[in-house]
Amino acid sequence: MNPLMMNARQPEDPAVPRPTEPYGEGVPLAHAVGERPVVMTIRNLRAGYAGGASVLKGVALDVRERAVTAIIGPSGCGKSTLIRCLNRMHEAVPRAWCEGDIHLGGRNVLHLDPVVLRREVGMVFQRPNPFPTMSVFENVAAGLVLNGERDRAKIAETVESSLRRAALWDEVKDKLASPGVGLSGGQQQRLCIARALAVRPRVLLMDEPCSALDPLATARIEELLVQLKEELTVVIVTHNMQQAARVSEYTVFMLMGELVESGPTQRLFTQPKDKRTEDYITGRFG
Amino acid sequence: MTGGHARRRRVNALMFALTALCAAVSAGVLFAILGYIAWKGASSLSWAFLTRLPAPVGETGGGIANSIVGSAEVVGLAGLIGVPVGVLAGVYLSEFGGRGRLAFWVRYAADTLNGVPSIVVGLFAYALVVLPMRRFSALSGAVALAIIVVPIVLRNTEEFLRLVPGTIREAALALGVPRWKVTLRVVLPTARRGILTGALLALARAAGETAPLIFTAFGNSFWGRSLLQPVATLPLTLYNYAISPYDDWHRQAWAAALILMLFVLAVNAAARVWLKPVSGGAS
Numbered sequence: 001m002n003p004l005m006m007n008a009r010q011p012e013d014p015a016v017p018r019p020t021e022p023y024g025e026g027v028p029l030a031h032a033v034g035e036r037p038v039v040m041t042i043r044n045l046r047a048g049y050a051g052g053a054s055v056l057k058g059v060a061l062d063v064r065e066r067a068v069t070a071i072i073g074p075s076g077c078g079k080s081t082l083i084r085c086l087n088r089m090h091e092a093v094p095r096a097w098c099e100g101d102i103h104l105g106g107r108n109v110l111h112l113d114p115v116v117l118r119r120e121v122g123m124v125f126q127r128p129n130p131f132p133t134m135s136v137f138e139n140v141a142a143g144l145v146l147n148g149e150r151d152r153a154k155i156a157e158t159v160e161s162s163l164r165r166a167a168l169w170d171e172v173k174d175k176l177a178s179p180g181v182g183l184s185g186g187q188q189q190r191l192c193i194a195r196a197l198a199v200r201p202r203v204l205l206m207d208e209p210c211s212a213l214d215p216l217a218t219a220r221i222e223e224l225l226v227q228l229k230e231e232l233t234v235v236i237v238t239h240n241m242q243q244a245a246r247v248s249e250y251t252v253f254m255l256m257g258e259l260v261e262s263g264p265t266q267r268l269f270t271q272p273k274d275k276r277t278e279d280y281i282t283g284r285f286g
Numbered sequence: 287m288t289g290g291h292a293r294r295r296r297v298n299a300l301m302f303a304l305t306a307l308c309a310a311v312s313a314g315v316l317f318a319i320l321g322y323i324a325w326k327g328a329s330s331l332s333w334a335f336l337t338r339l340p341a342p343v344g345e346t347g348g349g350i351a352n353s354i355v356g357s358a359e360v361v362g363l364a365g366l367i368g369v370p371v372g373v374l375a376g377v378y379l380s381e382f383g384g385r386g387r388l389a390f391w392v393r394y395a396a397d398t399l400n401g402v403p404s405i406v407v408g409l410f411a412y413a414l415v416v417l418p419m420r421r422f423s424a425l426s427g428a429v430a431l432a433i434i435v436v437p438i439v440l441r442n443t444e445e446f447l448r449l450v451p452g453t454i455r456e457a458a459l460a461l462g463v464p465r466w467k468v469t470l471r472v473v474l475p476t477a478r479r480g481i482l483t484g485a486l487l488a489l490a491r492a493a494g495e496t497a498p499l500i501f502t503a504f505g506n507s508f509w510g511r512s513l514l515q516p517v518a519t520l521p522l523t524l525y526n527y528a529i530s531p532y533d534d535w536h537r538q539a540w541a542a543a544l545i546l547m548l549f550v551l552a553v554n555a556a557a558r559v560w561l562k563p564v565s566g567g568a569s
């Protein structure tokens with residue numbers, strides 16, 4: 001139907017029968033052959049800000065490994081709140097609260113030390129936010145250096161490999177010592193991705209990483225995501241349904257703090273099960 | 287209609303003239319003071335004046351070398367005491383205290399302390415340091431000046447830390463960096479230009495304070511041999527010379543005033559140049 005769907009990645013072999021309910025609704029299902037293993041399990045997640053109604057009203061979701069999961073939904077439905085719970089940046093906001101179960105490789109995220117958790121679950125923000133006092137090199141090295149790494153050779157090696165993985169190395173290899181904030185917006189965002197990659201996270205959370213970028217810079221980041229998911233798990237919030245269709249294997253549709261529907265991207269966009277999902281993706285929605 | 291228009295234009299012109307005049311007067315005062323002091327003081331300024339000790343009473347000549355060094359000592363020590371306290375308290379207000387009760391009282395106390403007459407601060411330092419130690423000293427003068435420096439540095443630090451975008455803190459926290467390290471290694475360096483400039487301006491202000499030193503640093507016609515001895519300082523020497531009956535001392539008071547003014551001006555100019563953001567915002 002939608003020509004954009006031609007690009008959507010097939011998360012599994014179409015010959016293999018799909019489980020009827022790939023994930024969601026409480027009980028984790030046994031994996032079908034070809035389905036990627038689950039890396040994060042979210043159950044009954046409630047979150048909000050003291051003094052207001054809860055923003056997340058019991059979200060359940062399985063995040064699958066080495067794939068891109070896109071979260072879509074109208075503004076204010078709680079997409080940012082959801083991914084910020086996954087690395088507990090949510091609780092850095094004054095008076096924010098969060099309860100429920102989030103498991104990462106068998107450990108309860110809500111009981112982990114957030115400092116340790118955040119090295120495994122990295123984050124890229126809506127606006128590029130390189131450290132203004134640091135050079136390109138120092139920005140990428142920051143995660144290592146601030147966590148006590150002293151070995152210069154190891155730092156230099158990690159900085160280079162992270163910049164390569166963020167597809168930025170060729171553009172900045174001659175100006176590693178110049179300020180990170182001197183790069184273009186798109187380069188700054190890839191710098192922030194490199195900075196996040198340098199601490200070797202298993203999961204990378206991205207909250208509308210392209211919303212401050214032009215189409216060309218956006219396309220570069222989307223290409224980058226295709227490479228990144230070979231080695232890590234990406235959860236991306238996006239306002240742009242075409243983007244979700246282009247880059248993700250799995251899509252999650254949220255509405256007013258509830259997870260309405262989730263599933264393989266192609267299935268969700270072509271055969272939505274919920275009327276509200278259909279209304280949203282066909283643009284019949286407020 | 288046209289009458290109203292002409293009237294509005296006259297009022298407008300009048301208001302403009304009035305505000306411009308007041309602006310010119312404000313700037314003019316500085317230049318008048320500078321010019322007058324330069325005119326009175328420049329003739330007594332010489333190498334000997336800067337490098338010699340005061341001449342014995344009754345003799346002409348001599349210099350104020352001990353006051354210059356004494357001021358540097360007292361102000362430097364005040365900076366060593368006051369700047370860290372002010373900066374750390376500012377960090378508390380901006381990064382940890384937020385809108386809490388303690389933060390409210392700290393802010394309130396700092397603003398009040400900032401308005402306390404400096405002679406009262408001097409008396410307090412007298413009671414706090416001079417009386418228990420039973421001696422006037424450079425140290426007690428430094429404590430008095432530090433009390434003046436702290437609230438200025440504290441509020442300034444808080445303000446500049448608040449200018450650091452929250453997204454910078456989030457970026458660092460999201461890398462798995464502990465909160466205290468984020469503050470120390472990311473947030474403070476981002477704001478350091480403004481913080482250091484504020485500290486410099488506070489010290490320049492303290493360097494000109496006279497009243498807090500009267501019962502503390504006290505004054506000395508010779509070199510202060512240690513921080514626990516009374517010490518000569520520029521503003522106090524200026525004051526003593528100015529109220530003396532000797533013409534030569536009056537001339538020297540003007541020269542001392544000139545040096546003090548030049549010092550304050552230099553620090554202000556340096557702070558201003560320094561604060562100007564360099565393109566790209568690097569170091």
Ligand SMILES: Nc1ncnc2c1ncn2[C@@H]1O[C@H](COP(=O)(O)OP(=O)(O)OP(=O)(O)O)[C@@H](O)[C@H]1O
Binds near residue numbers: 049076077078081093
């Ligand atoms: N700091 C806060 N204090 C109180 N309420 C907040 C705060 N941040 C967000 N909210 C509320 O939580 C709800 C969800 O916000 P959230 O940022 O998660 O939405 P979103 O889906 O990411 O929206 P957008 O697409 O506009 O980014 C909103 O109704 C918002 O008003």
Ligand SMILES: [Mg+2]
Binds near residue numbers: 080081207
């Ligand atoms: Mg959002």
